[in-house]
Amino acid sequence: MFLTVVLLVSPAFVSITEEIQRRRTFAIISHPDAGKTTLTEKLLLYGGAVQLAGSVTSRKNQRATTSDWMELEKKRGISISSTVLQFDYNGYRLNLLDTPGHKDFSEDTYRVLTAVDAVVMVIDSAKGIEPQTRKLFEVCRQRGVPIFTFMNKCDRPMKEPLALLDELERVLGIGAFPVNWPIGNGFEFRGVFDRQTKQMHLFERVVGGKYRAPVSVGSLNDPEVRGQLDDATFLKTVEELEMLEHAGEIFDDAAVLAGKSTPVFFGSGVNNFGVQLLLDGFLKHAPAPKSRVMGGIEISPANPEFSGFIFKIQANMDPKHRDRIAFVRVCSGKFDRDMTVFHSRSEKKVRLSSSHKLFGNERETVDEAFPGDVIGLVGHDSFGIGDTLTTDPKILYKEIPRFTPEAFSYLHNPNTGKYKQFRQGLDQLLQEGVIQALYLRNSSIKVPLLAAVGPLQFEVVQFRLESEYGAESRLEAAPWSVVRWLPTDIKEDEIDALSLPTGSKIAYDIGKNPVVLFSNDWSAEYFAKTNERVPLSAQPVQTARE
Numbered sequence: 402m403f404l405t406v407v408l409l410v411s412p413a414f415v416s417i418t419e420e421i422q423r424r425r426t427f428a429i430i431s432h433p434d435a436g437k438t439t440l441t442e443k444l445l446l447y448g449g450a451v452q453l454a455g456s457v458t459s460r461k462n463q464r465a466t467t468s469d470w471m472e473l474e475k476k477r478g479i480s481i482s483s484t485v486l487q488f489d490y491n492g493y494r495l496n497l498l499d500t501p502g503h504k505d506f507s508e509d510t511y512r513v514l515t516a517v518d519a520v521v522m523v524i525d526s527a528k529g530i531e532p533q534t535r536k537l538f539e540v541c542r543q544r545g546v547p548i549f550t551f552m553n554k555c556d557r558p559m560k561e562p563l564a565l566l567d568e569l570e571r572v573l574g575i576g577a578f579p580v581n582w583p584i585g586n587g588f589e590f591r592g593v594f595d596r597q598t599k600q601m602h603l604f605e606r607v608v609g610g611k612y613r614a615p616v617s618v619g620s621l622n623d624p625e626v627r628g629q630l631d632d633a634t635f636l637k638t639v640e641e642l643e644m645l646e647h648a649g650e651i652f653d654d655a656a657v658l659a660g661k662s663t664p665v666f667f668g669s670g671v672n673n674f675g676v677q678l679l680l681d682g683f684l685k686h687a688p689a690p691k692s693r694v695m696g697g698i699e700i701s702p703a704n705p706e707f708s709g710f711i712f713k714i715q716a717n718m719d720p721k722h723r724d725r726i727a728f729v730r731v732c733s734g735k736f737d738r739d740m741t742v743f744h745s746r747s748e749k750k751v752r753l754s755s756s757h758k759l760f761g762n763e764r765e766t767v768d769e770a771f772p773g774d775v776i777g778l779v780g781h782d783s784f785g786i787g788d789t790l791t792t793d794p795k796i797l798y799k800e801i802p803r804f805t806p807e808a809f810s811y812l813h814n815p816n817t818g819k820y821k822q823f824r825q826g827l828d829q830l831l832q833e834g835v836i837q838a839l840y841l842r843n844s845s846i847k848v849p850l851l852a853a854v855g856p857l858q859f860e861v862v863q864f865r866l867e868s869e870y871g872a873e874s875r876l877e878a879a880p881w882s883v884v885r886w887l888p889t890d891i892k893e894d895e896i897d898a899l900s901l902p903t904g905s906k907i908a909y910d911i912g913k914n915p916v917v918l919f920s921n922d923w924s925a926e927y928f929a930k931t932n933e934r935v936p937l938s939a940q941p942v943q944t945a946r947e
């Protein structure tokens with residue numbers, strides 16, 4: 402009997418399950434400015450993936466982080482686009498995705514959430530739960546993604562830790578289990594108490610937080626560690642810890658994996674306080690890649706057929722290589738460089754020869770990859786966001802959410818001599834899904850009408866056109882703020898017969914689907930009342946293979 406089992410389990414299968422078990426793929430999410438990029442940088446520092454956090458030569462206000470590498474990100478100090486960083490730590494292979502917090506870039510963040518198995522939610526401890534964190538949390542909850550919480554910026558006057566936990570439970574409706582507890586607060590913030598090992602970790606600040614913070618570890622009664630704290634801080638910490646013990650809550654792994662409870666870690670990213678504890682605690686409890694269910698079929702990561710989907714496309718990441726990368730999340734089987742796969746959109750077989758592992762804007766050829774990995778594929782113009790790549794054409798992922806644009810603007814090309822660059826740049830950005838283009842019906846206007854989730858996306862388009870394609874552009878506000886899709890099978894004469902509110906206009910999206918542009922919600926509602934038999938939709942209808 403024993404022999405039969407051994408014979409059935411082939412060495413290849415053993416290695417793929419081992420590889421899956423050591424993968425941890427996660428995103429860092431939050432409201433803008435809570436400290437995601439800073440924490441990402443520190444996780445890389447503690448994970449041994451970079452020697453120095455940031456760059457020693459970076460000037461004040463000019464950040465040089467590994468994950469904010471775009472010109473505009475460095476200039477503005479905000480993240481605009483998500484970044485993939487793959488590195489090894491303690492036997493694990495981590496795929497970490499830093500996301501932008503600003504709502505105008507949330508489409509990118511939401512796509513990333515389809516590609517990860519867990520998230521670290523960063524909260525500014527002085528501010529508590531902010532609106533964008535709440536929205537992102539909702540998406541995670543719907544997807545059942547396990548959430549780990551990092552209460553950041555404890556080095557600044559923060560809300561009471563108990564109040565922060567209460568907020569998690571009250572505002573987000575999720576159970577909160579403090580894995581560690583802050584010692585002191587604001588300027589007096591000294592470190593954290595690890596509730597599982599019952600050890601105090603007291604840190605020293607290092608200028609600029611570029612190196613790991615020196616730490617002394619000891620129990621509550623350890624005189625050496627105790628001697629570093631003033632009485633008030635020590636007594637407050639002891640009292641709070643007793644209260645937590647008294648509450649008697651225990652760490653519930655199953656509730657964490659189901660996304661019903663979140664382990665909470667306190668710290669300060671910029672000062673490196675509590676970063677190692679977060680990383681180790683996360684790895685201890687976060688899940689390895691799981692099965693995905695698509696159209697009623699369960700696809701296990703250990704399925705021998707290779708499958709994955711494209712969740713992001715970005716061009717010109719490295720000025721040395723003017724090309725575009727399709728980011729693929731591997732979901733099942735093993736990826737081998739040069740393998741031939743079925744591509745869902747074109748329904749054709751393609752050979753994947755140029756594959757890379759990614760680290761910010763750096764890349765390195767990769768020969769094999771396993772479920773959980775994010776790899777970058779170069780040189781396939783036909784690849785689009787949401788496409789499935791697989792050795793089994795029956796597998797089709799439909800993971801990518803769509804967003805309804807709320808900002809509209811014409812984009813002029815003031816320099817006709819640069820028409821080619823302007824058009825080429827715009828086509829690329831359209832393919833990346835940064836913005837959408839609409840074409841007005843019966844109109845002689847040749848200027849592209851752009852539609853985006855938020856107006857900051859237009860600024861990104863202009864900046865990237867100029868810096869990556871050398872093409873100037875000029876924006877002209879368009880008078881609409883709402884777009885709705887008409888039924889795809891509507892006939893031209895039926896469109897002619899529609900009764901349109903003043904100021905509305907018919908246009909077509911890039912897939913030639915008809916839409917109506919309205920100046921406001923009221924006008925859209927009025928249309929619905931006066932054209933009862935024509936249903937409107939906030940999303941384009943998806944075709945079977947999309």
Ligand SMILES: Nc1nc2c(ncn2[C@@H]2O[C@H](COP(=O)(O)OP(=O)(O)OP(=O)(O)O)[C@@H](O)[C@H]2O)c(=O)[nH]1
Pocket residue numbers: 431432433434435436437438439440478479480481500501502503553554555556557668669670671672
């Ligand atoms: N005092 C203090 N400041 C911090 C800490 N962590 C980050 N910051 C600062 O907070 C600001 C925002 O940090 P980022 O890491 O860029 O925030 P982000 O969440 O990545 O922002 P977006 O990606 O634009 O949403 C920066 O000025 C950081 O230096 C911390 O622990 N303490």
Ligand SMILES: [Mg+2]
Pocket residue numbers: 437438439469479480500501502
């Ligand atoms: Mg950031």
